[in-house]
Amino acid sequence: MIDTRKIKLTVNGRACEREVETRMTLADFLRHELDLTGTHVGCEHGVCGVCTVLINDISVRACLMLAVQAHGKAITTVEGLANPDGTLNGLQQAFREHHALQCGFCTPGMLTTLTEFLAHNSDPSEAEIRLAISGNICRCTGYQSIVAATLHAAKALREGKS
C-alpha cells in the first residue's frame, strides 16, 4: 500500500499544493516535486548540512524531515534568498566577492544557515561564525573565505548597505 497525503505549504513565498508519499523527505520533495534543485542532498543523515532550509525562518535539515511535516509551513530555500528583483542579496554578494565557494556544493546550506544566524546576530565574531557553520561541511575546505564573507556581509548589513 502506498500511503499518500495532500499537503499545502508556501515555498519561497509561493503557495503550493501536492499529493505526496508520506515517506518522502522534505529535501526530495523540494528537488523532485518542485524542481528546486538548489537544495542539495549529501549524506542523508543530518551530518553534512547541504540540505539545510529555513522553515518559518528556522534552519533545519530537509533530509531529516518528511514532506508531510512541512504542511502549513513557510519554507525558504536557497532559491528564495535573492532580492525580489533577482539580484544577489548582501550575503550572497559577499560570498561572490570573497570567493566563498569553490565547487558550490555546500553553498546552499551555508547560505541558509548563515541567513538564520545573521538574523539573530548582526555583529558576530569570527569564532561565533565558525560555530554557526560547524554543522556544514565544505569539502573544498574553503571555510576561511566563507568566514570572511560572513564578517563582511554582517558589517554591510549593519551599515544598511544591503
Add this chain to the structure above:
Amino acid sequence: MKPPRFVYHDPTSVAEAVDLLNRLDNALLLAGGQSLMPMLNFRVAAPDHLIDLNNIAALSYIDMQDKGRSRFGAMTRQRDLELSADVARTFPILQEALCHIGHRQTRNRGTFGGSLCHLDPSAELVNMTVLHDGLLQTANRSASRTIAASQWVQGVMTSALEPGELLTGIELTAWPTGHGFAFEEFARRHGDFALAMVGCLIVMGAAGTIERAALCVSGLGPGPVRLAAAERLLVGQKPSHQAFRAAAVEAEALDAIDDAYVKATYRKHLARVLTYRSLQRAVAGAARRAA
C-alpha cells in the same frame, strides 16, 4: 537511501497517540527526528506505522512556576531550552550541555524527550536528567506513571518504557541560586557523539567547604552513572587536589565499553580527567558567586 514504506499518523493529543501506539503493530514514535530519520533513511528502522508527535501541542512546554522543580514537555525543542532565559537562570549547566548536542540545525528540531527515548549512551540530555535527579512522566492507555531517572536506562538504548507507553514530560530538581556547575565532554569533532562526558554541580558552604555535590558520568556504559561515593566524600571537605583526585579515581574505576575505535581504558582515562576538570571549574564558579 530513502525511508521504507510506512503508514503515517499525526495525532493531535496524547490520548490519540497512545491509542495508536497500542492498536498498531510495529509502530514507531517520531519526535524531532534527528536520530530516527537517519535510521529510516538508512533503513535500520522499518516500522509499518510512523506516529508523528509533532502536532501534539500539549507536549511542548517549559514550566518553571515551581522554584524547586521545573517541568518540561517531552516534545520541547532543544533549541527552545537553549534560548530560554528562565532555563539559563535556573539550570545554567543545561546551556553548556546543550551547546554540545549536534548543531543549531539539529537542535532546532531535536527534542528533550526524543533524546531520552532514543537513549544514545553519549546523550547530553540523559546525563543532565540523571544529574538533576529527574522524574519522567509517561502515559499509557489506562494509567500514567512516574519513573525516576536512575531507573530510566535499562540497557543499551533501552529505556524503562513498556510497550504502548509514551514519555510525556520531564521534571528536573533545581539547585540553589549561585551553585557551581561545569559540563565537560570530549568528542573527536564538535557536535559529534562524545567519548565521555561529566556533569558537575556544587554548592559551597560559608566556611569554604563543599556543602553539596553531584557528579554524573556518561559515555562509558549504556547510561549515565552518578558517582555516589565521590559525592558523599566531597561533602564537608575544602576543595583540594586530593579531594578532586579521589572523585576522579572513582570515575576511572567505572566499567567502560570497548569498541573498534576507542579502548575502554581511554574512555576511563577521559572520565577521570573530565571529572577532575569539572570539579575544578564548578568549585571556582561557586566560590566566585558566593564571594
